[in-house]
Amino acid sequence: MSEPLLTLEGVHTHIAQYHILQGVNLDVPKGGVTMLLGRNGAGKTTTLRTIMGLWQASQGKITFDGQDITRLSTPDISRLGISIVPENMGIFSGLTVEENMRLAVLSGKIADDRLDWIFSAFPPLRTFWKYPAGNLSGGQKQMLSVARAVAEERRLYLIDEPSKGLAPAIVSSLAKAIKDLKRDGATVLLVEQNFSFAKALGDTVSVMDDGHIVHSGSMAELAQDQNLQTRFMGLSMETA
Amino acid sequence: MLSLISHDTPRSKILTVILLAIGIGLLFAPFLFPGSRSMETAARIAVFIVLVASYDLMLGYGGIVSFAHTMFFGFGAYGIAIASDTLGRGFSSLAIGAIAGILVSAVAAVLIGLISLRVRAIFFAMITLAIASAFAVLVSQLSTITGGEDGINYQIPRELTPAFKLMSAKIFDVSVNGKLLNYYLLFFCSAGLFLIMLRIVNSPFGSVLKAIRENDFRAEAIGYRVVIYRTAVTSISAAIAAAAGALYAIWLRYVGPGTALSTEIMVDILLMVVIGGMGTMWGAVVGATVFVLAQNYLQPLMQVAVDATKPLPLIPQLLDPDRWLLWLGLLFILSVYFFPTGIVGRLRKNG
Structure with missing residues (x-):
């Protein structure tokens, strides 16, 4: 296994009076897709938001490529080369698809080959390029959310449940886009509830429960071991 | 031509006609x-x-509620007044006064922004209200410099006064004098400032502002430092408000708390933004025109209505010109009820 690009050591996060992350230890190897699995409320989204600085870790250390980013502000973390696709998509409804995309590239100019790849992965974005993003369907909004995160090459992509509530055809196109990223050597930390989606994409896996990492290993190992799946994830995982 | 400056075209035929009418009306106002x-x-x-428009840049595009906008307007106006009063009449006094007013305004906005834009919107609004009130009290008390409650009368260059005749002949029965020059100085500077704002809101900077207004956490996650952007737009908006104050001071040749700092002006600005339509520069054009026309002509119109309805009971009393503020208030309530997105928002929806 390659050296970790991102490391969380004993990370705790409190949100108001709630103690959500209770000492998370997680390694995300450089290159490849790390799946973060677990039941609802296990702390997966909080982990992504804490890495991004959207919620501050109250204790512990987060290291990205050797640099301590625990106390950095969100824009500074983003500028180090980390992008996030949030669970609620977080698109700017009042702006056009084009404006949403351009905003995601701090230089304001999306490379032509990158844009071609995005249009081939998500054709509706080309069709609705000049339209307000608020007019897109739910699946198209998710495409835009993912496309925005990958609009320029980043060193780490944090993606939160991209397949949630989407039609199978759209899930397939999202999976293909993430496979393309993986093929190009990108590092992805992907939160997912859909086990089939996770199996198809993941290289390594960490399973969360009650604010802790309870299992880490290879995705292939977890995919083959029914006992491990039942033990760590119960019956709440969608296997379809 | 307009698309070179901005992609935010009127997008409604009726609105285009109204905007053209306002633009032409203002351009040829002295003759028409x-x-x-x-x-x-x-x-x-x-x-x-x-x-x-400068207030809408902050409120409608940046999502920032401020009650200090008249203070910035006042910086520009008092800059002209104090410079002309102390340095004597002359274009150099006007330039020094305007530049000083704009700079003080921009710097003050940066300081207020950096200190208070990190707090929640309502607290920022309260802070600006407190600072503006404190400034108004300060202006009132520093009467040796500001003229206190009486304000300052000062002289502007003779070339901008009615006493200066550019030519003896009249054009369309209108004297070509310094007052006309003063009007066109004000008109073209205002038009220039408006076009600059139109460009700003349609630049990448404007897109970031709109993104921050919609979801500031998301904008931060993309890598934009929200406080910096909010402070920048507050500063730009304040500088433009100060420039407007300077133009108005050159026109009026008098500055006092009532013309440049009063709470009434702040309320008027808010009403104009809401009536015209928030988050669109065109809304400022329509809102300001409708509101100022109502302010200036509602009373005479009501007198006409009183004369016409004299034989009827009650109605002449209700339409008494002294009650013009009541009717202005009713007009405002009706416009908010029927045009919640402002006149421009409504026209665009229909268009």
Whole structure:
């Protein structure tokens, strides 16, 4: 296994009076897709938001490529080369698809080959390029959310449940886009509830429960071991 | 031509006609509507278009609620007044006063922004209200510099006063004098400032502002430092408000708390933004025009209505010109009820 690009050591996060992350230890190897699995409320989204600085870790250390980013502000973390696709998509409804995309590239100019790849992965974005993003369907909004995160090459992509509530055809196109990223050597930390989606994409896996990492290993190992799946994830995982 | 400056075109035929009518009306106001009262009204409309648009830059695009906008307007106006009063009449005094007012305004906005834009919107609004009130008290108390409650009367260059005749002949029965030059100085500067704002809101900077207004956490996650952007737009908006104040001070040749700092002006700005439509520069044009026209002509119109309805019971009393503020208030309530997105928002929806 390659050296970790991102490391969380004993990370705790409190949100108001709630103690959500209770000492998370997680390694995300450089290159490849790390799946973060677990039941609802296990702390997966909080982990992504804490890495991004959207919620501050109250204790512990987060290291990205050797640099301590625990106390950095969100824009500074983003500028180090980390992008996030949030669970609620977080698109700017009042702006056009084009404006949403351009905003995601701090230089304001999306490379032509990158844009071609995005249009081939998500054709509706080309069709609705000049339209307000608020007019897109739910699946198209998710495409835009993912496309925005990958609009320029980043060193780490944090993606939160991209397949949630989407039609199978759209899930397939999202999976293909993430496979393309993986093929190009990108590092992805992907939160997912859909086990089939996770199996198809993941290289390594960490399973969360009650604010802790309870299992880490290879995705292939977890995919083959029914006992491990039942033990760590119960019956709440969608296997379809 | 407009698309070179901005992609935010009117997007409604009726709105385009209204905007053209306002633009042409203001451009030829001295010839189309001769008389000092109509010229005063046209100048006030032009200044308030800039002032309201600069406020909308902050509120409608940046999502920032501030009650200190008249203070920035006042910085520009008092800059002209104090410079002309102390340095004597002359274009250099006007330039020094305007530049000083704009710079003080921009720097003050940066300081206020950096200190208070990290707090929640309502607290920022309260902080700006407190600072503006403190500034108004300060202006009132520093009477040796500001003229206190009486304000300052000062002289502007002779070339901008009615006493200066550019030519002896009249054009369309209008004297070509310094007052006309003063009007066109105000008009073209206002138009220039408005076009600059139109460009700003349609630049990448404007897109970031709109993104921050919609979801500031998301904008931060993309890598934009929200406080920096909010502070920048507050500063730009304050500088433009100060420029509007300077133009108005050159036009009026008098500055006092009532013309440049009062709470009434702040309320008027808010009403103009809401009536015209928030988050669109065109809204400032329509809102300021409708509001200033109502302010200036509602009373005479009501007198006409009173004369016409004299034989009827009650109605002449209700339409008494002294009750014009009541009717202005009712007009505002009706416009908010029927045009919740402002006149421009409504026209665009229909268009």
